[in-house]
Amino acid sequence: MKKVIMGNHAVSYGVRASEVKVISAYPITPQTHVVELLSEMCANGEIDAKFIKVESEHSAMAACVGASAAGSRAFTATSAQGLLLMHEMLHWAVGARLPIVLANINRAVGPPWSIWTDQNDSLSQRDVGWLQIYCESNQETQDTVPQAFKIAEELQMPVMLVMDAFFLSHTYEIVDMIEKEQVREFLPPYKPDIKIDTADQHSFGNLAGPDHYMELRYMIQKAMDRGLDVIKRVDSEFEEMFGRGYGLIEPYRCDDAETILVTSGTVASTTRVVIDELRDEGVRVGSLKIRVFRPFPIEDVFEVLSKAKKVAVIDRNISFGAHGIFYQEIKSALYGRTDIPIIGYIAGLGGRDITPKVIREIADKAIGDEQPERYINWIGVKI
Amino acid sequence: MKAPRIPMEELMGSGHLACQGCGATQAMRFALKALGPKTALTIPACCWAVIDGSFPHSCIELPIFHTAFETAAVVAAGIKVGLEMRGDSETTVMAWAGDGGTYDIGLQALSGVAERNDDIIYVCYDNEAYMNTGIQRSSSTPVGAWTTTTPVDNYKKEPKKNMIDIMAAHSIPYIATCSVAWPEDVIAKFRKAKEIKGTRYIHIFTPCPTGWKFAPELSIQMARRAVTSHVFPVLEITEHGQKIEVWKDFEPTSVRDYFKPQGRFKHLTDEEIEGLERDVEQKWRRLLAKEKMMASIPGME
Numbered sequence: 001m002k003k004v005i006m007g008n009h010a011v012s013y014g015v016r017a018s019e020v021k022v023i024s025a026y027p028i029t030p031q032t033h034v035v036e037l038l039s040e041m042c043a044n045g046e047i048d049a050k051f052i053k054v055e056s057e058h059s060a061m062a063a064c065v066g067a068s069a070a071g072s073r074a075f076t077a078t079s080a081q082g083l084l085l086m087h088e089m090l091h092w093a094v095g096a097r098l099p100i101v102l103a104n105i106n107r108a109v110g111p112p113w114s115i116w117t118d119q120n121d122s123l124s125q126r127d128v129g130w131l132q133i134y135c136e137s138n139q140e141t142q143d144t145v146p147q148a149f150k151i152a153e154e155l156q157m158p159v160m161l162v163m164d165a166f167f168l169s170h171t172y173e174i175v176d177m178i179e180k181e182q183v184r185e186f187l188p189p190y191k192p193d194i195k196i197d198t199a200d201q202h203s204f205g206n207l208a209g210p211d212h213y214m215e216l217r218y219m220i221q222k223a224m225d226r227g228l229d230v231i232k233r234v235d236s237e238f239e240e241m242f243g244r245g246y247g248l249i250e251p252y253r254c255d256d257a258e259t260i261l262v263t264s265g266t267v268a269s270t271t272r273v274v275i276d277e278l279r280d281e282g283v284r285v286g287s288l289k290i291r292v293f294r295p296f297p298i299e300d301v302f303e304v305l306s307k308a309k310k311v312a313v314i315d316r317n318i319s320f321g322a323h324g325i326f327y328q329e330i331k332s333a334l335y336g337r338t339d340i341p342i343i344g345y346i347a348g349l350g351g352r353d354i355t356p357k358v359i360r361e362i363a364d365k366a367i368g369d370e371q372p373e374r375y376i377n378w379i380g381v382k383i
Numbered sequence: 384m385k386a387p388r389i390p391m392e393e394l395m396g397s398g399h400l401a402c403q404g405c406g407a408t409q410a411m412r413f414a415l416k417a418l419g420p421k422t423a424l425t426i427p428a429c430c431w432a433v434i435d436g437s438f439p440h441s442c443i444e445l446p447i448f449h450t451a452f453e454t455a456a457v458v459a460a461g462i463k464v465g466l467e468m469r470g471d472s473e474t475t476v477m478a479w480a481g482d483g484g485t486y487d488i489g490l491q492a493l494s495g496v497a498e499r500n501d502d503i504i505y506v507c508y509d510n511e512a513y514m515n516t517g518i519q520r521s522s523s524t525p526v527g528a529w530t531t532t533t534p535v536d537n538y539k540k541e542p543k544k545n546m547i548d549i550m551a552a553h554s555i556p557y558i559a560t561c562s563v564a565w566p567e568d569v570i571a572k573f574r575k576a577k578e579i580k581g582t583r584y585i586h587i588f589t590p591c592p593t594g595w596k597f598a599p600e601l602s603i604q605m606a607r608r609a610v611t612s613h614v615f616p617v618l619e620i621t622e623h624g625q626k627i628e629v630w631k632d633f634e635p636t637s638v639r640d641y642f643k644p645q646g647r648f649k650h651l652t653d654e655e656i657e658g659l660e661r662d663v664e665q666k667w668r669r670l671l672a673k674e675k676m677m678a679s680i681p682g683m684e
Binding site for chain 1: 420421422423425432433435436437438439440441443444445446447448449450451453454457458459460461462463464465466467468469471474491492494495498499501
């Protein structure tokens with residue numbers, strides 16, 4: 001069945017289809033619709049889950065940690081300050097190897113207050129050990145929820161689903177709805193071997209000396225390494241069942257492209273429009289959407305980009321004192337294997353629109369600039 | 384106090400990592416005797432995060448989830464719901480936190496849990512300072528005490544926060560205080576708490592020889608004198624905060640005798656001790672007056 005729904009509700013319906021058992025959340029714009037609909041679903045029995053309405057995002061993640069450790073499938077959603085407040089417990093979920101799924105609606109961080117989109121909230125959580133998947137459409141968002149749980153539960157690692165505030169969260173699109181009866185085949189109920197259980201007592205997370213700690217961290221990295229294959233496999237299983245797959249990355253008209261624009265989130269769709277325009281003009285250009293950011297698909301990215309003559313990365317984020325964060329990742333993925341120029345562009349911070357015109361400007365600059373010297377180019381700054 | 388049968392079964396083994404004479408260790412032993420094997424624990428940063436033992440050892444034969452400092456209450460709530468949703472509604476879930484994790488950093492999450500009346504037992508074992516990090520003041524540290532952050536020249540001037548009133552203000556179904564000097568009372572209160580649904584708050588007074596600077600063999604004596612000197616009243620609050628019962632069936636002793644063996648009060652002058660004695664007595668009178676007043680409210684007799 002197809003319905004016209006907003007991006008936030010695509011998350012809620014994905015959660016419903018995934019038969020989540022415990023939800024815990026705290027209100028924050030622009031995420032709030034996700035959990036509003038979920039509390040309605042909990043109240044009217046559409047979903048057999050308990051909703052813990054906590055007093056902060058820190059507690060939202062802590063409640064998910066407890067519920068997941070007890071062996072139940074747990075979910076939360078947040079944005080910006082909320083995600084930052086969760087930071088400590090994001091680490092806890094990773095160290096405790098809990099397959100929690102979190103939907104983060106990308107919102108710019110204050111001050112000054114901003115409710116509009118950019119990626120600095122989720123990207124500032126880059127190193128905590130959560131898998132991160134950036135979604136582009138409402139359909140992809142809904143479909144990514146059960147995928148995320150399947151990936152998380154196989155790897156015993158938490159997964160963050162990320163989407164743009166307003167450009168996606170509040171935008172209505174046609175979504176082919178997935179239902180739990182169908183999804184159950186794809187995502188069986190969560191039954192972990194090790195959990196809080198009085199019949200099988202363990203002390204979880206107690207003091208580990210230097211003799212043990214490093215091995216536990218090594219195992220987390222090994223799970224991340226395995227993650228790329230697991231994400232690919234889960235995605236193709238989903239595609240087999242539902243006819244839709246998304247991959248780790250999505251190249252668009254890259255085969256003979258001399259210049260490739262690297263994007264993520266909703267910017268990817270706008271960029272494809274610009275690519276078509278440029279192609280019509282005879283310019284050999286393509287784009288590459290990064291869907292999975294952690295673990296970073298180095299080999300897949302390299303395979304696509306290494307055939308180009310120039311790479312331009314559009315970052316809706318900034319690592320102050322360095323560069324755009326996707327830019328750094330791309331540079332690191334290509335380092336030592338090719339000397340293609342990689343140019344970084346910062347655009348759309350705090351929800352400033354990245355229109356086809358803006359992308360065209362970036363493409364023109366990237367294509368025209370024969371010997372780029374700068375790694376960071378600000379687009380549209382009025383100072 | 385009625386003496387219940389104390390189970391022989393031990394859920395806390397030897398080989399723990401506590402200091403000699405640790406009150407918090409005895410508190411856990413008694414609590415687990417009362418709660419029995421269908422119990423799961425969560426412990427935040429506190430002495431007990433270490434006492435449990437280091438990986439791969441644990442001195443407790445129950446599932447324990449170690450968690451971040453400020454999250455004991457809400458993680459316990461998450462565990463309870465998580466267990467229920469996978470078909471286990473029998474297990475009692477207990478958050479076991481120190482005074483720092485209760486009075487200070489964990490207060491917000493605890494307030495959230497209490498306001499929602501989440502179905503857990505929350506225990507504050509109170510040793511009146513951040514003992515695990517090396518004796519820093521918490522908002523539970525009593526007025527007059529030395530700690531490493533309230534040095535003798537600037538000892539703690541602020542009174543201990545009234546955690547019991549804070550919890551009573553949340554209208555939870557059961558609040559109790561107890562002292563490790565009366566194991567039978569500790570056990571009786573945990574047994575009672577186990578049978579109640581909703582948020583139950585138990586506050587155990589647990590002397591700390593290391594932090595209070597007294598000889599380990601005096602631990603129980605300190606736990607007893609704190610009560611008999613009226614410094615730490617033993618009480619129960621039921622009827623969602625409406626009914627207070629204060630235990631008074633003991634021979635009162637002086638605050639001075641309670642302070643004397645403790646190095647943390649050594650710097651206090653006679654005059655200062657007299658002032659503190661007056662404060663303690665005044666608080667005790669207020670508590671008794673409140674008990675009486677609450678009982679006199681129509682409908683509460």
